[in-house]
Amino acid sequence: MSIIIKSASEIEKMRVACKLASEVLEMIAPHVVVGVTTNELNQLCHDYIVDVQNAIPAPLNYRGFPKSICTSVNHQICHGIPNDKPLKNGDIVNIDITVIKDGYHGDTSKMFCLGNVSPFAQRLVTVTREALFLGIAQVKPGNRFGAIGHAIQKYAESNRYSVVQEFCGHGIGKDFHEEPHVMHFGKPNDGEFMEPGMIFTIEPMINQGKRHMKMMADKWQAVTKDHSLSAQWEHTVLVTETGHEILTLRTEEL
Numbered sequence: 001m002s003i004i005i006k007s008a009s010e011i012e013k014m015r016v017a018c019k020l021a022s023e024v025l026e027m028i029a030p031h032v033v034v035g036v037t038t039n040e041l042n043q044l045c046h047d048y049i050v051d052v053q054n055a056i057p058a059p060l061n062y063r064g065f066p067k068s069i070c071t072s073v074n075h076q077i078c079h080g081i082p083n084d085k086p087l088k089n090g091d092i093v094n095i096d097i098t099v100i101k102d103g104y105h106g107d108t109s110k111m112f113c114l115g116n117v118s119p120f121a122q123r124l125v126t127v128t129r130e131a132l133f134l135g136i137a138q139v140k141p142g143n144r145f146g147a148i149g150h151a152i153q154k155y156a157e158s159n160r161y162s163v164v165q166e167f168c169g170h171g172i173g174k175d176f177h178e179e180p181h182v183m184h185f186g187k188p189n190d191g192e193f194m195e196p197g198m199i200f201t202i203e204p205m206i207n208q209g210k211r212h213m214k215m216m217a218d219k220w221q222a223v224t225k226d227h228s229l230s231a232q233w234e235h236t237v238l239v240t241e242t243g244h245e246i247l248t249l250r251t252e253e254l
């Protein structure tokens, strides 16, 4: 087993799948308001992916996952299962979208802040996004994967936050999760060297309190053990000859 180098035609299909995933986040944004339930957001995304994009929501039935998107609210770290509880003023929520188009996966997530979010929560959300982009800045041929994790951990901890260690980014393509595991912590000389044609996600989960997580009985939903807030942002990234291309970049990020 090793890291797959994608061909030019595979890269083109990944560009398409990743663009669709980013467009689902753009479509759903105006619907993420106080009072909406995560089940309603799940239904809107599902219908858009299936009926408008003619694509497949990858999470649905993936290893038994019951919904088409992940919605992780407040102290939920990741893999939150949409439910009938309305979102409330001050909530922070991650929406994680993965679509399959023409056999290839695009995977991306962002945080939404509902109504008046506390300055503490806002700062966690902002620092986590900055950590993602510091990680992405390390993506270029000749760097090791450890450089990504090192940059993210250094920045998160310098802001007195902690990095979740149980979940990582991943290679992505024909499969949802391919090699390698992309750690969000570590040392610059850890791991394999990046090469042009590699495609993987970076998706740091950063906690306001301690890094430790607790798994719910459903074996999917991970929450912070100390109940502190957790934030996550995710992009799918291609290694190019000169650096990288963010395949899931949204218009608002240009």
Ligand code: MF3
Binding pocket: 058, 059, 060, 062, 063, 065, 069, 070, 079, 096, 097, 098, 107, 201, 203, 234
């Ligand atoms: N999209 C998640 C990731 O970034 C994986 C979700 S698995 C699911 O890797 F089954 F919960 F959808």
Ligand code: CO
Binding pocket: 107, 169, 170, 201, 203, 234
């Ligand atoms: Co991912």
Ligand code: CO
Binding pocket: 096, 097, 098, 107, 108, 109, 203, 234
């Ligand atoms: Co994801």
